[in-house]
Amino acid sequence: MPRSFEGAAVVSALADLAEIGVCAVLSFSLSSSHPGNPSMLFPTVDFAVFFLVVFTGSWLLRPHKIAWRWFILAASCVFYGWWDWNYLMLLFLSIGVNWFLGLAVFRTLTPEGERTNASRWLVRIAVVINLGILGYFKYFDFFVSTITEKMRSIGISVDAPILNIILPIGISFFTFQAISYVIDIGRGQWRKPLTLLDFAVYLSFFAHLVAGPIVRASEFAPQLDEEPDPRYVRSAESFMLIFRGMFKKVVISSFLAVQIVDPVFANPNAYGPLAVLMAIYAYAIQIYADFSGYTDIAIGVALLLGIRFPQNFDSPYIALTLQDFWNRWHMTLSRWLRDYLYIPLGGNRGSKAMMYRNLFLVMIIGGLWHGANWTFVVWGAIHGSYLVAERIVRAKWKGHELGLPPLLVKAMQWFLVFNVVCLAWVFFRATSVDEAFTVLGRLFASHGSTAGVSLLLMVVIVASIASQFVPSRFPQKAEVWFATWAPALQIAALAGGLVLVDALGPEGIAPFIYFQF
Numbered sequence: 001m002p003r004s005f006e007g008a009a010v011v012s013a014l015a016d017l018a019e020i021g022v023c024a025v026l027s028f029s030l031s032s033s034h035p036g037n038p039s040m041l042f043p044t045v046d047f048a049v050f051f052l053v054v055f056t057g058s059w060l061l062r063p064h065k066i067a068w069r070w071f072i073l074a075a076s077c078v079f080y081g082w083w084d085w086n087y088l089m090l091l092f093l094s095i096g097v098n099w100f101l102g103l104a105v106f107r108t109l110t111p112e113g114e115r116t117n118a119s120r121w122l123v124r125i126a127v128v129i130n131l132g133i134l135g136y137f138k139y140f141d142f143f144v145s146t147i148t149e150k151m152r153s154i155g156i157s158v159d160a161p162i163l164n165i166i167l168p169i170g171i172s173f174f175t176f177q178a179i180s181y182v183i184d185i186g187r188g189q190w191r192k193p194l195t196l197l198d199f200a201v202y203l204s205f206f207a208h209l210v211a212g213p214i215v216r217a218s219e220f221a222p223q224l225d226e227e228p229d230p231r232y233v234r235s236a237e238s239f240m241l242i243f244r245g246m247f248k249k250v251v252i253s254s255f256l257a258v259q260i261v262d263p264v265f266a267n268p269n270a271y272g273p274l275a276v277l278m279a280i281y282a283y284a285i286q287i288y289a290d291f292s293g294y295t296d297i298a299i300g301v302a303l304l305l306g307i308r309f310p311q312n313f314d315s316p317y318i319a320l321t322l323q324d325f326w327n328r329w330h331m332t333l334s335r336w337l338r339d340y341l342y343i344p345l346g347g348n349r350g351s352k353a354m355m356y357r358n359l360f361l362v363m364i365i366g367g368l369w370h371g372a373n374w375t376f377v378v379w380g381a382i383h384g385s386y387l388v389a390e391r392i393v394r395a396k397w398k399g400h401e402l403g404l405p406p407l408l409v410k411a412m413q414w415f416l417v418f419n420v421v422c423l424a425w426v427f428f429r430a431t432s433v434d435e436a437f438t439v440l441g442r443l444f445a446s447h448g449s450t451a452g453v454s455l456l457l458m459v460v461i462v463a464s465i466a467s468q469f470v471p472s473r474f475p476q477k478a479e480v481w482f483a484t485w486a487p488a489l490q491i492a493a494l495a496g497g498l499v500l501v502d503a504l505g506p507e508g509i510a511p512f513i514y515f516q517f
Contacts (some may be wrong), residue, residue, distance in 0.1 A: 022091050041512070043250055043299045050079065051301065052208075058305050059230050062150045066314040069201050069224065072305075079206035080169070087168045091204060093134070098178040099199045106193045113188030123186035127179055134175045136169055142372030170210035172369060172506070176336055181217045184342055194221055207302040211294050211514040213312040214332040228306035236483035238300040239494050240475075245296030246498065248289035249512070250505035252464060258506055259453035265429055268439045272448025276439060278457060281427050284422045285464045287513055288316065291330070294512045315468035317421075320413040322386050324422060333369075337362050356391070360384035375427045375436060382424040383388040418465075 039046060054075045061068040079432050081088045101122060108118035181202075185193055194202065194217065202220050226277045265277035271279070292313040312331050319325035326334045345358040360381075367380020402409060423440075430436035442448060482490065 041292070042301075043246055046082070050075075050082075055304060057265050062230070062306065063227065065196070065225065073197070073201050073204060076201070076204040076206040076209060080204065082165075083169050083210075088180060090168055090171070091174065093198045094130075094174060094178055095196075095203050097129060098126065098182055098203070099194070099196050101129075102182045102193045102199070106190065109186075111190075114187060115188065119186050123183055126182040130175050130179050134171060137171055139368075139372045146373055156456065171277060173212050174209060174212055174326045176214055176333075177203060177216070180214075180336060180340060184216070184218065188437050189218065192515050198224055205302075205307070207298045207307070208309060211291075211298070211512055212330075212332060213298065213309055214336050215309055219310055227304070231242050233306070233394055235487065235490060236485070237479055239490060240482060241296045241300030241303070241480055243494055243497050243501075245298075245300065246295040246501050247298065248293030250501050251288040253286045253293060254506045255460065255504075256282040256289070256457075258452075259326075259373055259457055261286055261429070261454055265435070265439065268435070268442050270449050271442060272450055273443050275448065275450050275453050276445075277451050278461070280422050280439070281461050282457065284418075284425050285319070285427070285461055287425065288313070289464065292515045294514065305460040307377075315472075317418060317465055318414070318468050319417055320410055322383065322390055322417055322420065325417060326383075326387075333366070337366055341365060352391075352395075356388040359391075363387065370428070373431075374433050375430050378427040378436070379424045382420070382427070386420050396453050420517040487514060 018242060054072075057071050057075070058068065061071050077088055077091075080091060091436040098298060105119050105122045105126070108116050108122060110116060181194075181199070182324075184190060193199075198221055199217070202215075202217050202222065205215075205220070209214050259282070260279045264276055264282075267419050268276060295309075295312040299312075308424065310332055314331065316325050316329035319328055342358055342362045346354055348355050350384045356496060361384075363380040363384030365376075365380070367376040370376045370379070404412075427433065427436045428440055430439060482493075485493070
């Protein structure tokens, strides 16, 4: 806190922070009264207690920059180790290796920050090491089993080892963040590399560690040296983000999963076309509510500690083109793929054929990033193919009018894009390609159960989609109005809302979907 604070101001600020801390803890503990929650999920008592300690310690130590960094690093290690203490060794390895390589790359640049052959090779080595570690944990068993099955299909008997490797939580996210840091240094975008302590805090920060958003060092590191005023914590914005995230996850996502998505995908042959169609649409809403709910909570938690993360979702289901969908869905991953994969591949440079190839490859790789399964490859191929087709059609029909009312054209565009996205989600959700085709095949069945289809289900699906068409100025005005309330009233309002969330939610809170990636 600024040195200019007087004693009374300090006491007042700490009192306000105490109220905010109580409210934040309520936001987690009130939504975790049901049994069977895995440890350290956001909506659990474990996390509520953890965050109360971190919130208090963080604001007490924030004026002491080094002590605050060590405290946040220790807290992040406890958070990550809570899942499995063995994972910490991998996180420490990633921190140490990438910090050292970043420093080495920086020292091989010219005094003007230009690249050299040595810096280029060091960046390549860093990328190979990071992808090698990620590939071992995420893809070793997948590729071994695929090769083994292929060889057996042509009559060659192979007894290859399947290691049943357990995927460490969050490895995809912190690996991509580490790669971006080293590449940015290699591009001359840093005047000096981060200290080891700053880099460790950046890569391990608990709020975004396990499921994003993918925060770049250039977005995070400058905030480490700021001295946010504890009298002006953005509590209203944080509380609204946390409440919104809790509602999406605990109520919407859980309801849709239990009501129809899980039953239909578990046994698609038992269901008829209507139930299957509702399950497909419901999963589109479920995964959005689940993942955007997590990032809302993560952004809100970080904001309570004086750290701002970039936005990760912006009403993706209102998109009229698939390109716009990716500008709105998992925005930090989309920008990462653009800046560190699409542009290095050649981007829009060169011929149109090369641009189309680059687009398709990026989406295939983006699909594989999500997991070692052919379903993700198909998911990426659907998106890649449509993105290419979209550009071809746009170039061919540029300047041609269909003679239809503009509103009707937009409605047709939206309907097409939304259903292409939902089609791809079938492969994303299915455990195998065969299962995905079974689900899609049931859309044309002549019989089957309609269990799970109800008026409430349809209302939830339609309302969830419609809510994304609400102009952003309305929630912004609500936030400004909420910020004028006294802290005690904010606490009461949020507590009441979270009691409602708890009452509407199911028993137990399932892990967030993106934890598996």
